[in-house]
Amino acid sequence: MKKGKTMMSLMALTLMAGLFSGCSSNNNTNNEGAKNTGSNGSSTEASAAPADDTAAKDIKGDITVITQRTDIVDTVFKEYAAKFNEKYPDVKVNFEALATYEDQIKIRMSTSDYGDVLLLPTSIAIKDIPDFFEPLGKLENMQKQYTGVEERAVDGMAYGIPMTINFNGIIYNKQVFKDAGITEVPRTPEQFLTALQSIKDKTKAVPLYTNYAAGWTLTQWEADLATVAGNRDYVNIGQVASDDNYVPGQPHYELYKILYDAAQKGLIEEDPTTTDWESSKADLANGKIGTMVLGSWAIGQIKGLATNPDDVGFMPFPTNADKVLVPLAGDYNLGVSVHSKNKEAARAWVDWFINESGYPTTEGGGMSPAIGAELPEILKQYEGTEVTFDTLAAAKAGEEGWSDEIDKQAEIGAWQPDFKKRIIEAAIGNRKESYDDIMKDLNDKWKAAHAKVIAQ
Secondary structure, eight states, X not given: OOOOOOOOOOOOOOTTTTOOOOOOOOOOOOOOOOOOOOTTSSOOOOOOOOSSHHHHTTOOEEEEEEESOTTTTTTHHHHHHHHHHHHOTTEEEEEEEOTTHHHHHHHHTTSSOSOSEEEOOTTSOGGGGGGTBOOOEEHHHHTTTBSSGGGGEETTEEOOEESOEEEEEEEEEXXXXXXXXXXXXXXXXXXXXXXXXXXXXXXXXXXXXXXXXGSGGGGGGGGGHHHHHTOTTIIIIITTTOSOSSXXXXXXXXXXXXXXXXXXXXXXXXXGGGOOHHHHHHHHHTTSEEEEEEXXXXXXXXXXXXXXXXXXEEEOOOOOSSSEEEEEEEOOEEEEXXXXXXXXXXXXXXXXXXXXXXXXXXXXXXXXXXXXXXOOGGGGGGTTSSEEEEEOOOOOTTOTTHHHHHHHHHTOOTTSSHHHHHHHHHHTTSSSOOHHHHHHHHHHHHHHHHHHHHTO
């Protein structure tokens, strides 16, 4: 199992332009800094992979690539290495997969032995990145090639490239929709609930699978807040400016009202407490489930279990906003260890993996971070439509991190499963409180914490 990474603010993009740039990142269990110096003490920059095969054959050495993908390290990654060696025959690529990546790599990085190529841990402060990673190039140049490189930049230098650009919304089974007589992707909450009811009435599939028991799966809903708002400024700017984020008409209220209404109407699994994440992927893939709220990182996993992979589709989260905005976020960034003894070979792997392996749109399940790359097949139905794919706007200067800080002080847990479970329990009658009771409680907590944070 591979989960998606926390939502990041990246460069803006739309489908029409053809350019590309929630929940904590885990895996299959999702400022200014010091000047970087190489192992010899001199200022260095990992050289870009050569463009021609002649120069490529001059690159030699053994490298170790550390990954979080324990599910494919012995299969797909070995195939990647074989293809890489067609271009770089004198580079030997070794792989190590960590089951709990963040925890394990943190221990490894207390030494100088943490491979040659690895994912930049989210636990490392931005300002400290140059102590551990080799610069990949000047930020202004890298931004012309890739989306998202500014998120791990220090002093005008880029230190990582996103492995993929994730998008968030609803993964659905097209055949189930067809069997239910649904001919168009629902745009509004009302249309979505009507579609779920049709699935219940006309098929044997579970209309909306919440994956309640897994817990973390419920946090995926929060990634769709910007879609409900219809505004890329809302998450880091709009809600920070407001005292009332959980009242009728506000995005948080409208977002989770869909979850409540679906559960209250019996449009979710019969017994949410007995859900199973692993089996749910196969059930969605093969028509036993109609929809699940997830990020694009799950698409490849679900398609891989489908008898007919083309049955697996993606739709934007339903919204009453004037425009349909699908939020984008960078996944883990790939970088080169400052301690690598074969930095040129390590950088060659990074460039090849991002640009030539196909990982970003296949196993990564998202969009390629390379500017101008082709759209994933699953999104081509939205070309020329009102659907816009965009990144979140960064917070205002001086307000960085306020949204998370207010949430933390309020103990709401926007990216935790607790209040989502509470909503489901209330909707199915296991709690004696209404949706409005829950939202009022959350809003009161937000209001009190908001006053404290803005007063700091």
